[in-house]
Amino acid sequence: MIESFINERVKGIKPSGIRRFFDIAAQMEDVISLGVGEPDFTTPWHVREEAIYALEKGRTTYTSNSGLFELRQEISRYLEERYQIKYRPQDQILVTVGASEAIDLAIRAVIQPGDEVLIPEPSYVSYSPCVILAGGVPVPIPTSEKTEFRITGEDLASCITERTRVVVLPYPNNPTGAIMERHNLEDIAQVLREHNILIVSDEIYSELTYGTKHVSIASIEGMYERTLVINGFSKSFAMTGWRLGYVAGHPALIAALTKIHQFTIMCAPTVSQYAAVEALRNGLESVTKMHEEYDLRRRFLVHGFRKMGLECFEPKGAFYVFPSIKGLGMSSEEFCDRLLREERVAVVPGNAFGDSGEGYIRCSYAYSLKNLEAALERIGRFVKKVRKEKNLE
Amino acid sequence: MHQKILEILEKDSRISVEQLAVMLGASEEEVAAEIKKMEANRTILGYHTMIDWEKTKRELVTALIEVKVTPQRGIGFDKIAERIYQFPEVTAVYLMSGGFDLTVVVEGKSMKDVALFVSQRLAPMESVLSCATHFVLKKYKEHGFVYGPEEKDQRAAIWL
Numbered sequence: 001m002i003e004s005f006i007n008e009r010v011k012g013i014k015p016s017g018i019r020r021f022f023d024i025a026a027q028m029e030d031v032i033s034l035g036v037g038e039p040d041f042t043t044p045w046h047v048r049e050e051a052i053y054a055l056e057k058g059r060t061t062y063t064s065n066s067g068l069f070e071l072r073q074e075i076s077r078y079l080e081e082r083y084q085i086k087y088r089p090q091d092q093i094l095v096t097v098g099a100s101e102a103i104d105l106a107i108r109a110v111i112q113p114g115d116e117v118l119i120p121e122p123s124y125v126s127y128s129p130c131v132i133l134a135g136g137v138p139v140p141i142p143t144s145e146k147t148e149f150r151i152t153g154e155d156l157a158s159c160i161t162e163r164t165r166v167v168v169l170p171y172p173n174n175p176t177g178a179i180m181e182r183h184n185l186e187d188i189a190q191v192l193r194e195h196n197i198l199i200v201s202d203e204i205y206s207e208l209t210y211g212t213k214h215v216s217i218a219s220i221e222g223m224y225e226r227t228l229v230i231n232g233f234s235k236s237f238a239m240t241g242w243r244l245g246y247v248a249g250h251p252a253l254i255a256a257l258t259k260i261h262q263f264t265i266m267c268a269p270t271v272s273q274y275a276a277v278e279a280l281r282n283g284l285e286s287v288t289k290m291h292e293e294y295d296l297r298r299r300f301l302v303h304g305f306r307k308m309g310l311e312c313f314e315p316k317g318a319f320y321v322f323p324s325i326k327g328l329g330m331s332s333e334e335f336c337d338r339l340l341r342e343e344r345v346a347v348v349p350g351n352a353f354g355d356s357g358e359g360y361i362r363c364s365y366a367y368s369l370k371n372l373e374a375a376l377e378r379i380g381r382f383v384k385k386v387r388k389e390k391n392l393e
Numbered sequence: 394m395h396q397k398i399l400e401i402l403e404k405d406s407r408i409s410v411e412q413l414a415v416m417l418g419a420s421e422e423e424v425a426a427e428i429k430k431m432e433a434n435r436t437i438l439g440y441h442t443m444i445d446w447e448k449t450k451r452e453l454v455t456a457l458i459e460v461k462v463t464p465q466r467g468i469g470f471d472k473i474a475e476r477i478y479q480f481p482e483v484t485a486v487y488l489m490s491g492g493f494d495l496t497v498v499v500e501g502k503s504m505k506d507v508a509l510f511v512s513q514r515l516a517p518m519e520s521v522l523s524c525a526t527h528f529v530l531k532k533y534k535e536h537g538f539v540y541g542p543e544e545k546d547q548r549a550a551i552w553l
Contacts, residue, residue: 025550035551125553228447296401296416299501303415346550354552369405 013129020041021336025346032375034363035346037174039238039319041293043275044286046236050278051271059270066264067095067246068273074280083206083216085229087248094254094261095268099204099232099245104130105257106200106228106247107166109135115165120151121354122188122322123170124202137163142356143315149178153187160191166198169217172205175353175362176322177315182215189220198253201225202246205318207236207287212316218249219325225250226285228257233272235318236287237279243273294319297372304376306360308383312332319366322350327358328383329390336361342385343378397426399436402428404537406440443538450512453470455484455500455529456507458515459493461522473520482510493525504528 025031042048066072072089079085087093095104103126111117115133119127121140128138141159143149156167169353171180182186199217218227232245235279247257298315305312305323314325325335332349339345351359365372386392400537401408410428414421431437446453462473470488477497478482478486501507507526516524522538532540 016553018553022549022551028550033546033548033550036548037552039550040546040548081508163410299418300412348551348553369408 009133009135016125018336018348020165021340021346021348022338024340028340028344031340031346032342032371032378033346033376034094034365034367034372036364036366037320038240038366039235039290040366041080041238041290041370043237043239043242044279044283047239047275047279047283050241051275054271054274061270063095063267063270063273065258065267067268068270071095071273071277072246072278074277077214078280079229079231079248083214083247084155084277085216085218085224087229091251092254094249094258095273096232096261096267097245097265098234098243098247099202099230100126101261101265102134102228102230102232102245102247102257103127103168103202105201105260106230107136107373108134109256110166110198110252112165114163115245116161116163116198118159118164118167119354120155120157120168120173121169122149122175122350122357122360123158123168123353124174124249125353126172127202136165139164140354140356141355142354144177144356145311148222148313148316149173149181149322151188152184153191154196156188157191160195160197164195164197166200167192169199169201171201171203172209172317173322174205174318175348175350175357176316176360179209179212179214179248179317180217181212182220185215185217185220186222189217190222192226193222197226199223200223201227201229203229203231205235208232208291208294208319209317210298210315212231226252233276233279237276238284238290239272239279240273240274242269242332244268244272244276253334255263284329286327294365296367297367300369301363301365301372301376304322304372304380308376308380310383319364321365322357322360323363324360328386328392330386332358332361338386339379339382344384345375345382346376347379394423394433395436399431400429402533404438415431420519441442441536442534445540452502453500454502454504454507455461455498455532456511457521457527458497458499458511459489459525459527460495460497461493462495462520463522464494465520473518476518477515480510480514482507482514525535 005175072093074091075093076087077332103295107130111134115136116139117131118139118141120143131138141155143151201217218224218229228247228249230247233239301321302312302314310323315321332351336347336349350360410421410425414424463472465472475484482499484500487496489496499507511524511526
């Protein structure tokens with residue numbers, strides 16, 4: 001009866017497949033987790049102190065809908081210095097409640113019922129629900145280890161129809177750790193030039209690439225006008241709980257997004273905005289430090305999985321490794337379920353991020369080395385046991 | 394590479410050569426050779442364990458002593474610093490700018506122990522003009538390590 005109040009679009013969103021892992025893991029003691037998608041570092045102290053100062057000064061009112069002008073100026077400077085993309089702080093940048101809000105706004109502002117949105121998979125879980133809520137149709141672009149989980153121009157072209165309106169570009173990628181390098185972006189840009197398709201580029205992990213610098217698709221010729229660049233403070237500055245992100249793009253698009261934002265959100269949290277100004281002005285050194293630490297752990301974890309005989313491609317971005325468990329004769333979910341029950345290690349089944357993630361597990365290295373070491377030991381023991389059980393040795 | 398090795402070892406000197414090599418993307422031989430070299434040229438002076446002695450039965454008092462001295466012709470403060478740091482009770486000696494010359498860190502079993510060291514050993518030295526002893530009441534942080542229980546991971550076990 002009550003259920004009849006819930007609208008069809010909401011009903012159309014499948015509940016997250018790994019909800020039950022949450023529940024099992026939450027009840028267990030002594031779980032070693034590699035399951036979390038947020039930094040283990042705390043926000044740099046100077047940033048936290050700036051927030052305390054803002055509170056002391058009584059900066060507790062709304063800011064402008066678009067966000068503090070000071071912050072937009074810093075974002076503008078940062079995007080230009082870091083990624084060579086220029087946005088005016090006046091009308092091309094909107095400060096949002098995390099990159100999550102920016103994704104929702106971007107989709108809602110442009111999607112008409114029935115419009116198709118291309119989403120490379122495996123990828124972060126929020127794109128599809130946002131599309132469904134907006135009345136659009138999510139269309140996955142499956143990727144595989146063969147292309148190191150990047151999309152190619154060919155992949156893209158084969159998924160485009162007349163109804164295609166948006167392509168989401170989730171790189172560096174959660175859960176695979178894949179990145180798109182300049183030549184990969186050139187490749188898909190060539191296809192996009194022939195179509196009228198908007199790019200929603202989720203670059204929240206842009207500071208976390210290894211061995212090569214992040215390239216924004218907005219910096220590729222002809223792509224600037226049609227790209228909404230989404231980024232934020234959560235991953236790079238270890239500021240997940242502050243809920244602060246932003247979106248930059250063409251003034252007409254930003255105005256459209258701002259319209260939704262001003263009526264639904266008003267403005268991003270004020271104290272967080274002051275903290276973010278400090279983060280962008282003086283926090284890049286901490287970003288580098290954290291990046292270096294992630295890089296060490298990344299090599300350690302990849303090596304660990306390979307040593308136990310699991311195939312593991314070398315991720316060049318974010319803070320995840322995505323080893324394959326295909327040789328073990330069980331599904332990702334079964335693997336994760338058993339690993340949790342038998343060895344008390346929490347990792348996330350790859351298929352939680354789309355069907356093409358089946359056969360993989362997502363392991364985060366946003367953990368101390370000590371924690372990674374202990375987890376590897378337990379996973380290694382489990383893999384050995386499974387091989388023995390199934391006569392795979 | 395040696396810079397990276399040092400940064401890692403400074404935080405955890407018990408890390409294995411194998412693990413260091415993996416994390417730095419180098420071979421074990423390279424890393425081992427690099428460490429050996431740095432030990433030989435005294436870039437790496439030694440390996441040290443951080444201990445919270447408060448958790449043990451051992452009594453330990455630490456004092457920071459501000460020392461004013463007369464520098465000696467030709468050798469400045471080095472000679473007097475050396476005469477001071479040779480005492481096993483002395484765990485650190487720094488030459489300072491400002492109102493006094495040397496900071497001397499002394500450890501002893503009791504305040505009396507330390508006071509006796511100052512009055513009988515340190516103060517009577519020829520070039521020592523004055524000593525001001527400050528006892529450490531509580532240690533919060535040392536060498537980048539915070540005393541007390543480890544911060545618990547507040548994050549949920551699984552989060553996408």
